[in-house]
Amino acid sequence: MNAKQIKKMLPVTGKYLFLLLVLFFVMVPILYTISSSFKTNSEIMAHPEHFFPEAPTLENYRIAWSDSDFNIPRMFLNSVVYTVFCVVFTVTTSALAGYVFARGGNFTGSKVIFAVFSSLMFINMGSITIYPIFEVLGVLKLSSSLWGLIVMKFFSVGIINIYLVRSYIRTLPPELDEAAEMDGCSFFGIFFRIMAPLLKPILATISILAFNSSWNEYLMPTLFTLNNRQQRTLIVGIMSLKNSGASAANWNLMLAGATIAMVPILVVYAIANKYFVEGLTAGAVKG
Amino acid sequence: MKKKKDKKKRWSRRTRKTLTCYAILSPQIIGFLVFTLYPILWAASKAFYYYTGTPSATRFVGLENFARIFTVDSSYWETWGNTLLFTFGKLPLELPLALFIALCLRRGLKGAGFFRAAFYLPCIISIAIVGLIFTNLFDYFGFINAWLMKLGLVSAPIDWFSNPWTARVALIIGSIWSSFGINVLYFISALSNVPEELYECAKLDGASRWVTFRKITLPMIAPVFSTILLLAINGTLQTCEYILSTTRGAPHGSTYTVMAYVVNRFVPGFADMGVNVGYGCALALVTAVIMGGIAVLYTKLTAKLQNIY
Numbered sequence: 024m025n026a027k028q029i030k031k032m033l034p035v036t037g038k039y040l041f042l043l044l045v046l047f048f049v050m051v052p053i054l055y056t057i058s059s060s061f062k063t064n065s066e067i068m069a070h071p072e073h074f075f076p077e078a079p080t081l082e083n084y085r086i087a088w089s090d091s092d093f094n095i096p097r098m099f100l101n102s103v104v105y106t107v108f109c110v111v112f113t114v115t116t117s118a119l120a121g122y123v124f125a126r127g128g129n130f131t132g133s134k135v136i137f138a139v140f141s142s143l144m145f146i147n148m149g150s151i152t153i154y155p156i157f158e159v160l161g162v163l164k165l166s167s168s169l170w171g172l173i174v175m176k177f178f179s180v181g182i183i184n185i186y187l188v189r190s191y192i193r194t195l196p197p198e199l200d201e202a203a204e205m206d207g208c209s210f211f212g213i214f215f216r217i218m219a220p221l222l223k224p225i226l227a228t229i230s231i232l233a234f235n236s237s238w239n240e241y242l243m244p245t246l247f248t249l250n251n252r253q254q255r256t257l258i259v260g261i262m263s264l265k266n267s268g269a270s271a272a273n274w275n276l277m278l279a280g281a282t283i284a285m286v287p288i289l290v291v292y293a294i295a296n297k298y299f300v301e302g303l304t305a306g307a308v309k310g
Numbered sequence: 311m312k313k314k315k316d317k318k319k320r321w322s323r324r325t326r327k328t329l330t331c332y333a334i335l336s337p338q339i340i341g342f343l344v345f346t347l348y349p350i351l352w353a354a355s356k357a358f359y360y361y362t363g364t365p366s367a368t369r370f371v372g373l374e375n376f377a378r379i380f381t382v383d384s385s386y387w388e389t390w391g392n393t394l395l396f397t398f399g400k401l402p403l404e405l406p407l408a409l410f411i412a413l414c415l416r417r418g419l420k421g422a423g424f425f426r427a428a429f430y431l432p433c434i435i436s437i438a439i440v441g442l443i444f445t446n447l448f449d450y451f452g453f454i455n456a457w458l459m460k461l462g463l464v465s466a467p468i469d470w471f472s473n474p475w476t477a478r479v480a481l482i483i484g485s486i487w488s489s490f491g492i493n494v495l496y497f498i499s500a501l502s503n504v505p506e507e508l509y510e511c512a513k514l515d516g517a518s519r520w521v522t523f524r525k526i527t528l529p530m531i532a533p534v535f536s537t538i539l540l541l542a543i544n545g546t547l548q549t550c551e552y553i554l555s556t557t558r559g560a561p562h563g564s565t566y567t568v569m570a571y572v573v574n575r576f577v578p579g580f581a582d583m584g585v586n587v588g589y590g591c592a593l594a595l596v597t598a599v600i601m602g603g604i605a606v607l608y609t610k611l612t613a614k615l616q617n618i619y
Contacts, residue, residue: 038414052443072456123331130328150577151594152349178341210330239436241551249579262438281439296427
């Protein structure tokens with residue numbers, strides 16, 4: 024290898040070294056958490072420098088799976104139910120709303136509604152608004168239940184998803200709708216017969232993002248299950264164990280719980296990571 | 311039946327379409343009125359009351375809550391100080407790091423897709439779990455202390471969460487870990503919009519890497535950069551759950567962000583029973599106005615970046 028070749032190689036090697044270093048710092052916290060969930064609590068406390076467990080054990084998972092208070096199977100089920108409803112509602116309502124704003128032909132008031140919905144992004148009163156929300160849901164007897172939160176999700180405005188669908192539909196040729204309209208298809212019918220099949224890619228992205236955010240949600244499910252421990256989701260249960268007085272004695276359970284909470288997300292990400300990435304770059308920063 | 315059909319016919323196609331549109335949007339319109347607008351108005355109006363949830367004890371206090379915020383309540387303003395400290399400690403490290411990584415990953419580097427996917431991994435993990443992971447790593451008997459000792463960098467374990475400054479360092483590290491990946495993606499997409507010919511010209515003119523970066527890359531991505539920065543500032547100022555899942559303000563409320571402070575003091579499940587929710591509403595209102603003000607100010611200041619080319 025002559026000097027010129029070496030000079031050319033050097034920056035590339037440097038880049039890889041740097042990227043590998045970043046990769047190391049990214050992976051260590053995740054891998055350490057997963058690996059520690061197979062340690063005994065005494066090893067976690069006494070030998071934090073061990074990356075791998077001395078004698079891997081499934082004991083933490085066994086306890087977590089059968090503990091009556093820290094009821095992982097039930098919490099897991101709650102998380103699944105909550106996530107499924109959130110994904111279905113988000114995809115349906117944002118697809119329909121995006122269609123209306125893209126092809127509604129500037130119906131009376133459309134601009135005002137869109138502007139008002141968009142301004143939501145900039146007004147944030149924080150979680151203090153949980154009081155009036157409980158007041159409203161209390162009328163329906165839903166204030167301290169995960170179902171109340173699911174109902175609220177159905178009625179919520181996912182403006183970012185609406186933006187995604189709207190801009191996606193605008194790239195489709197309007198002749199498609201016009202032809203269907205000529206053939207006597209209604210505005211609503213065009214959505215189901217023509218649009219819905221074409222929207223599959225963007226809806227896949229939206230459902231993945233909705234899956235990710237609802238599975239991970241912490242504050243709202245916590246507030247809605249305060250008086251209803253049976254309905255706690257995984258994240259809520261793990262965090263309430265952390266905030267209880269005995270957290271230090273329970274690192275093994277918390278790390279096992281955290282691993283169980285992470286695995287579904289990691290699996291989906293491994294299979295479908297392009298959808299995670301596409302939605303963000305398509306919607307957020309384009310020009 | 312016939313009459314109904316006639317009536318339907320008399321409606322123009324356009325009217326019918328408008329009605330369909332409203333029917334489709336009705337869940338969101340109802341949701342907006344009931345779950346967004348009403349709660350905001352409720353909170354804004356309760357800011358003028360002493361309100362603990364017991365109707366009999368509720369009374370109108372006028373501007374008293376606001377007067378207390380601006381004259382007595384120093385702990386609220388201290389959380390603002392900490393929020394700004396957190397933001398300006400985090401972003402000057404995170405954004406250049408993300409930009410530098412994005413620059414490395416550009417232009418057909420082998421394995422770029424793998425690195426991009428791996429760096430985004432922390433972003434998909436629940437912020438509460440991130441809090442848990444970093445509380446564990448920075449524990450007094452935790453992984454980081456153990457390795458700092460082993461490598462001989464410190465002689466005794468650091469009690470990270472008992473000192474405001476070390477606690478902030480730990481929080482900032484965890485926060486950067488969890489969110490830099492998304493900024494890498496943003497920067498990659500910003501860089502991909504810079505025409506390749508510009509770099510070729512620069513190369514022909516013999517410009518160095520640093521000059522190329524300063525004279526071409528930075529100005530070309532400036533408009534997008536200002537958007538990325540706005541998102542990052544906004545997101546970091548509104549940090550809430552991360553603090554609730556790590557320090558919860560410890561030690562002595564020194565690591566609260568504003569949003570986390572309001573939740574921890576006034577939201578059920580976190581707050582003490584019987585707190586003056588009216589005061590919490592006043593705090594939330596003042597907070598929302600300041601946050602909005604920062605966003606508007608930022609947009610005004612960076613407006614000229616938008617038409618730089």
